Structures are given as C-alpha cells and as structure tokens.
Amino acid sequence: MTEPALQEGNKRVVLAFGTRPEATKMAPVYAALARQPGITPLILSTGQQRTMLDEALAVFGLTPDEDLNVMTDRQTLADLTARIVPQAGRTLRAMGADLVLVHGDTTTSFCVTLSAFYEGIPVGHVEAGLRSGNMAEPFPEEANRRLTGVLSTLDFAPTPGSRANLLREGKDPHGVFVTGQTAVDAVREVAGRVPLRPEWREKLDAGQRLVTVTMHRRENLPVMADMARALADVAQAHPDCHFVYPVHLNPAVQDAVRPALGNLPNFELTEPLDYAQMAPLMAASTLLATDSGGLQEEGAALGVPVAVLRNVTERPEGVEAGVLKLAGNDPDTLRSVIGGLLSDEAELARMRSARNPYGDGQAAGRIAQAVAWHFGLVERPADWA
Numbered sequence: 001m002t003e004p005a006l007q008e009g010n011k012r013v014v015l016a017f018g019t020r021p022e023a024t025k026m027a028p029v030y031a032a033l034a035r036q037p038g039i040t041p042l043i044l045s046t047g048q049q050r051t052m053l054d055e056a057l058a059v060f061g062l063t064p065d066e067d068l069n070v071m072t073d074r075q076t077l078a079d080l081t082a083r084i085v086p087q088a089g090r091t092l093r094a095m096g097a098d099l100v101l102v103h104g105d106t107t108t109s110f111c112v113t114l115s116a117f118y119e120g121i122p123v124g125h126v127e128a129g130l131r132s133g134n135m136a137e138p139f140p141e142e143a144n145r146r147l148t149g150v151l152s153t154l155d156f157a158p159t160p161g162s163r164a165n166l167l168r169e170g171k172d173p174h175g176v177f178v179t180g181q182t183a184v185d186a187v188r189e190v191a192g193r194v195p196l197r198p199e200w201r202e203k204l205d206a207g208q209r210l211v212t213v214t215m216h217r218r219e220n221l222p223v224m225a226d227m228a229r230a231l232a233d234v235a236q237a238h239p240d241c242h243f244v245y246p247v248h249l250n251p252a253v254q255d256a257v258r259p260a261l262g263n264l265p266n267f268e269l270t271e272p273l274d275y276a277q278m279a280p281l282m283a284a285s286t287l288l289a290t291d292s293g294g295l296q297e298e299g300a301a302l303g304v305p306v307a308v309l310r311n312v313t314e315r316p317e318g319v320e321a322g323v324l325k326l327a328g329n330d331p332d333t334l335r336s337v338i339g340g341l342l343s344d345e346a347e348l349a350r351m352r353s354a355r356n357p358y359g360d361g362q363a364a365g366r367i368a369q370a371v372a373w374h375f376g377l378v379e380r381p382a383d384w385a
Contacts, residue, residue, distance in 0.1 A: 010040040011375050014097040016088070018048030018070070018108035020056040021294045024275050026103050027060035028185040028364035029126060036368045038377045042095055046084050046108045047071050051249075055274035059190060066091050074251070077107055077140060084111035089119050097121050099371065102148060105130070105141035105293070110148050117151045124154035124374075126182065126367060129162030130293075130314040137312050138293070139219050145314075154374060156367050158182075158297075158358060159317050160385065178383035179366040180359025183294050184301040188361050190279040191302060197277060200284065203242045208266075209286040211241050211342070215257065215309055216248035217291040220329050224256035227309065230331035231289070232260045234339045235267045241342060242266050244281060246273045286348065289327070289338055296324055297358045305351035307338050317357035322350065360384065 013033055015026050033041040045064035047053060048071060057063065068091065070083040088111060092100060100116040102109040104127040116123050125148050135142050149155065155171055157163040158181035166176050195201075200210060215227060235243050245261065247254055247269050261267045273281065279298075282288060288299045291309040299306035300323045307327040308319075318324035327337035341348060362384070369381040 010038055011098045012040050012042055012096050013099045013101060013371055014042045014044050014092060014095055015101045016044040016046070016092075016108065016112040017103055017106075018046030018053060018068075018084075019106050020052040020275065021292075022103040022106060022108065023053055023056035023060070023062070024186045024190075025182045025294065026101070026126065027056075027062060028182050028189070029101065029367050030062060031060075032364040032368035033371065036372050036377075038375065039368070039372060042066075042097075044068070044088070044091060044095065044100075044112070046088070046112070048080065048084075048106065048108045052272055052274075059274060059276045066095060080107050081111050084108060085115050088112045088115035092116055092119055092121055099124060099154075099374065101126055101367075101371075102152075103127055105138075105145035105148070107140065107144060110144040113148045113151050122153040122374075123148075123151060124156060124367075124371060125149060125152035126156045127158055128152065128155035128176075129157040129159075129164075129166040131162075131165045132312045132314040134312055137219050137310065138217055138314075141293070142314070154370060156363075156370065158363065160383075161317055163383075177366065177370045177381065178385070179370070179381075180361075180363035180384040181297050181301075182359075182363045182367070183297040184356070184359035185361050185364050186275075187279050187282070187298040187301050190275060191283040194276045194280050196280040196284050200242075200244070200281060204284060208240055208242045209342075210281065210284055211243045212282055212285045212288045212290070212295075213243055213245040214248075214288075214290040214292050214295060215245070216250060216253050217310065220291055220309065221252055221256065223329050223331070224253065225260065226331045227329055227334055228257040228260035230335040231338070232264060232267065233335055234342070235261075235264050237339055238342050239266055241286070242268065244268045244270065246270045246278070248272065287338070287341055291329070299323065300354075300356045300358050301361075303352050303356070305341065305348050307341060309334060315358075321357045322354035323352075323356070325351070
C-alpha cells in the first residue's frame, strides 16, 4: 500500500492499535482515509502483540509511523497500561495529531484514548457500542470498550443495535454513525485474493471437512483444559472432519490445550496464523468454533456457521440472524452443540444461508467520510442500514 504524502494543511488522523485484530480491521480505514482529500492518515503502533501485529501489517502493506514497542514477556494488564499511557501521550503530541482513531476493546484502545483525552485530542472509536452486559465476559474487553466510549467524540457503531447501546448510555447522536463492520471489508478482500494452503486443500479434495478452532479468552482459562477434552471427544466422533487450531502464544493456553488435543490424528495444532492464511482457512471451513469476537463477524461475512465458545456475546445480531450459535464454555454443552452441528447438515445449510448482519463491505469508506465531515470537508455520511 502506498504511503500518503503529508501535505501542508491536511488534517493528521492517527490510527492507533497494537494487536492483530485491530490492525486487520483498521487497515481498510487507513486505505479509505488515504483516498480522502484533506486527510493524512498516520499509524501509531503500541506493539501490544508484537509478532502477530507485524504479520498482519505485512498482509496489508502497512508500516507504522511510530512504534511504542511495549510488549514484554508475560505482561500484566497493569504493567501494559503503565507503559502505554505516558508514551502514547508524548508520541501523539510529536505526531501533531488532529484526531486519533482507536478500535474496539483492547487495552491499547483504552490507554491511547485516555492519553489523547489528557492531551486534548479528540478520539474516534471504530467498532463502538458493542456490549455483552457483563463486565467479566469478556474480560477486560467489556470494560475497555465502555471506558473508551466515555471519552470518545466520534463513535462508529457497526450496527443499529450498537448505536442503540450508545444512545442509551447518553452519547450525543450527532457524533454516532452506523457504518457496518470493517472486519467485513478486510476478510472479504483477503479471502478473495489469497489461496488456501495446499495441505488443507488436499484435505478438502479427499472429502474431509475443515473446522477452524480458536480458544484463548482469559475468562475461559479456568475451564480451558476441560473444553479442550470436549473438543477432543467431538473430533474423535467426527473422523471426516479435520480440525485446525492456531494456538495462542499465551503459555497458559498452550498448557491447557496441548495435552488433550496434541496427539489426535484429525486435530492439527499450529502456531498462530497470519491473516493471509487465516482468512482463506475460515472461508473454506464447514464450521468455526471460537471464543474470539472478530471471528464471529468474519464467519458471518463469509457465510460460515459459527459456534461461539462463550456464555454471552456482544455481537447478538449474529445469533438473531441465525449465523451464530452460543455453545458456552461448559464442556457438556460445548460437546453437544458442536457435535450436533457437525451431524446436522440441514442446520449447517440453514446457518450458511442466514443474512450477514454486520456490514456490506463499505464500512471504511463511511468512516473516512465521517472523519472528513468532522473537519468540515464533506457532507455527513448516511448511516448503513
């Protein structure tokens, strides 16, 4: 991707992020802002997830303008917060930021928002208004996104339901935009141009079904070993399926899942996959089983059924539309839901045909127009409905 020239008089919009999901969902926004006259986008990376973040940036051809490089081994949330807040403030000042865009619900998003607030710089919150209603699930994401929303000036809600959440909390409707989800923009673009890895293509050609698994949430760690054993039971009951699980680098996750899943012939544990590998894998899968947030939207965008390995979701539109099904983190329920789906082709077909409630692939353009509107450059964009 060509870096935009910094023209005198252009408004400097700093996109701040530090994890792979943020990078993939903000990449389309960066591209849309780069096409917007009067705007120069810049990237501030915190490096909250070093390796996975760098791989995601490479997929989209992006290079940070500034990098805080805060990641340390076995970092705690408190330590991470203490490193990001002061560094981000100094760096935003040095970058001459006129507006800061943050994404979603990470520690980076909240900390950079707090820093921008202290510096008197307005913040736009991409993927604003998602709510689970439970501060402990997901943790700390539910708190991060609520705290970010208190301080943001512009709120880019992916769905009408997210907008309604923000208005109930007292946000000014003038600063709330319904844009669709930028994850839809990103996953369709990458899945459409990157081929599936040959070894997985061979599995499909041999008549096996692919099932993509991700499981890493903090609130699931106390029961993750039991969840892994339930997944092992499902895999043994469905030898026609090849399960691919990119295991999170967190040592606690590795220790919980490898004993139960490491020796099954149809359960492949891999290193974390970059987005260029993950997007076509999801697109080729019969089912996604995940406790991630973004994969719920990406599955819906690709027409792939999703079993959500959580008790609640801040993305209820997918459950209502029928493309998501809550499997919880109770091993017996998980075993029943995922095993039941893999045994019921009619139900899978129904979920595949469900409408995608998360966007039309044009979210980034709406966000770029809203940013330009904020600076008085263009008309306000129409909401996505």
